[in-house]
Amino acid sequence: MTVITGRIWKFGHGIDTDIIIPARYLILPLEEMKHKAMEPLDPEFAAKVNPGDVIVAGRNFGCGSSREQAPAVLRDLGIKAIVAASFARIFFRNAVNLGLPVVECEAVYDQVREGDVVEIQPDSGRIRIPAKAEEYSGSRLPDFLLKIINDGGLIPHLILENRKG
Amino acid sequence: MGKTMVEKILNQAGGSRDLSAGDIVMARVSCLMTNDAVGELTVQAFEALGRRPWDQNRIAVVLDHYIPATTENAARTHKLLRDFSRKYGLHLFDQQGVCHQLMLEKFVLPGDLVIGTDSHTCTYGGIGAFATGVGSTDGAAVMATGEIWLKIPETVRIDLQGRLPDHVHPKDIILKVIGDLGAEGATYQALQFSGEGAAGISNEGRFTLCNMAIEAGAKTGIFEPDAVTESFLKDRQAKGIFFKSDPDAEYCRQMTVSLDRLGPQISCPWSVDRVVPVEEVRGTRIDQAFIGSCTNGRIGDLRIAAQILDGKRIHPETRLLITPASQDIYRQAVLEGLIQIFIDSGAVICNPGCSACFGGQGMLWEGEVCIGTHNRNFKARMGHKDSRVYLASPETVAVSAVAGRIEDPRG
Structure with missing residues (x-):
């Protein structure tokens, strides 16, 4: 997987799924739903995000509900990767299944500000801040999860595997 | 091992x-x-x-x-x-x-x-x-x-x-x-x-x-x-x-x-782990109370609520929503006369389902406070981002609905 370079949106600790996408929006068509992402924190978030941006967040990102709409709306807004000090288990799985790279890294959180540019290498878990020439080591995913992300998510991955027979 | x-x-x-x-x-x-x-x-x-x-x-x-x-x-x-x-x-x-x-x-x-x-x-x-x-x-x-x-x-x-x-x-x-x-x-x-x-x-x-x-x-x-x-x-x-863990x-x-030393607990907004003994937030004014959900919407929970509400009215400025977790539980509650008690107390009975737990019914507006028996009190889950949700046992919720403020069920 190539290095992802993006501008940071920074979020704190314990960002739960009702912040990422409140339950009452879950039955909106995805195209409409993405405009509600992070609404309780910042109603303008969806309008401000540019495709190619990334998220850096604190501990337990995505805690709460199993709703896959949470990583889905972030992906649909063009978020290319999420780095968090730690992830809630189901969110982590859902992001991988949607082909959205996730890296766990505690150290980088205090070193970046919103708007900074960061380089993320999902294959190795390496994170670099070019402006400061600083580098951090995040978690490295097991190969079979990297393969799912590289294939674009679990469904494309299973279709590819099926074709290979 | x-x-x-x-x-x-x-x-x-x-x-x-x-x-x-x-x-x-x-x-x-x-x-x-x-x-x-x-x-x-x-x-x-x-x-x-x-x-x-x-x-x-x-x-x-x-x-x-x-x-x-x-x-x-x-x-x-x-x-x-x-x-x-x-x-x-x-x-x-x-x-x-x-x-x-x-x-x-x-x-x-x-x-x-x-x-x-x-x-x-x-x-x-x-x-x-x-x-x-x-x-x-x-x-x-x-x-x-x-x-x-x-x-x-x-x-x-x-x-x-x-x-x-x-x-x-x-x-x-x-x-x-x-x-x-x-x-x-x-x-x-x-x-x-x-x-x-x-x-x-x-x-x-x-x-x-x-x-x-x-x-x-x-x-x-x-x-x-x-x-x-x-x-x-x-x-x-x-x-x-029936699997059991080995002794080693x-x-x-x-x-x-x-358990002997445990008192009533309550989770405060806006994170479930913000738990304190109920006496620490006793007296907090509430607008809504909710008894239901996959956490505490079962017949035993409804019986506890009915014991509290029997012959009483909920506070005039408090709304109480009661949602049995399934149709079977609802039917049982009817047979036992619990629903009659709830209606007489001023509660609204909602159809079995997830109901107010995630804001599907009974949504809150800015500044409103709800106490419920459900499982999450995340910001904006039940409505306005500046509403507040407390989580507690069916008994604590029922006594609070009567008092119009968070109450300790031990009196």
Whole structure:
């Protein structure tokens, strides 16, 4: 997987799924739903995000509900990767299944500000801040999860595997 | 080294014998549940795979979140899920109650591996099943293959000692545990409730405890099945497999809860682990009270509420919503006269389902305060981002509804 370079949106600790996408929006068509992402924190978030941006967040990102709409709306807004000090288990799985790279890294959180540019290498878990020439080591995913992300998510991955027979 | 019951269930599901916590297992699933909050994405992902369901008799589709439909989007989702269920002959529970209650009443057995596209799927650990929540894509893959990869979790053993005092309930136990562990204190781990105090917890109480394991980040909560479990299964033909942890099983952490010394607990906005003894927030004015949900909407919970509300009126400036967790529970509550008591007290009875728990009904406006028996008090979950939600036992909620402010059930 190539290095992802993006501008940071920074979020704190314990960002739960009702912040990422409140339950009452879950039955909106995805195209409409993405405009509600992070609404309780910042109603303008969806309008401000540019495709190619990334998220850096604190501990337990995505805690709460199993709703896959949470990583889905972030992906649909063009978020290319999420780095968090730690992830809630189901969110982590859902992001991988949607082909959205996730890296766990505690150290980088205090070193970046919103708007900074960061380089993320999902294959190795390496994170670099070019402006400061600083580098951090995040978690490295097991190969079979990297393969799912590289294939674009679990469904494309299973279709590819099926074709290979 | 012995095995935990979680290791045993997942070895059984994986057709293996020697896997332990930390190992990844490709496991056969006993049954799958999906619901209307995420079902549309599940169906889309499933149809993209171009396969048939692996076993139509082991898949349940539950319409419980947005029922009866009050928006066109909900109606669209429901139509899609009804058509999908009928096309493949899946079990459709159409507006019959909360998915987790229905799965326990009709589907799940001890020793099962159950996957559900809802984070509170962990509730089924109350009868000794390994059950965990996943997203829509994982759900779709299970629907097609009957398999899922899982990392076998380490187990936190929580020893319950003694018996609960009057006015203190299983909800208070789990709130205390979550407060002590923190919202991510058990991420990727299983919570196993054991000890001599566990035998004294009813099936309903066990469901309440396991239901909220996810609020500490856990993959599941689980009880070792016993005579109490057998009583729950008395009308079921199959009894499942009663797995128990070996005496020399390895736990990543052990903690003890002395039930005798426990008082009523309450979770404060806006994180479930912000738990304090109820007396610390006593007197906080409330606008709404809610009794229901997959955590505490069962007949025992309604009986507790009815004892408090019998012959009383709720505070004139407080709204009380009561939502039985399933149609069976609703019918039982009618037969026992509980519904009459609720109506006379000034409560509104809502149709069985997820109801106010996630803001499906009874939404809050800016500055409003709700106390409920449900499982989450996240910002904006029940409405306006500046509304506030407290979580407590059915008794604490009922006495608070009468007082119009948060009240200690011990008086």
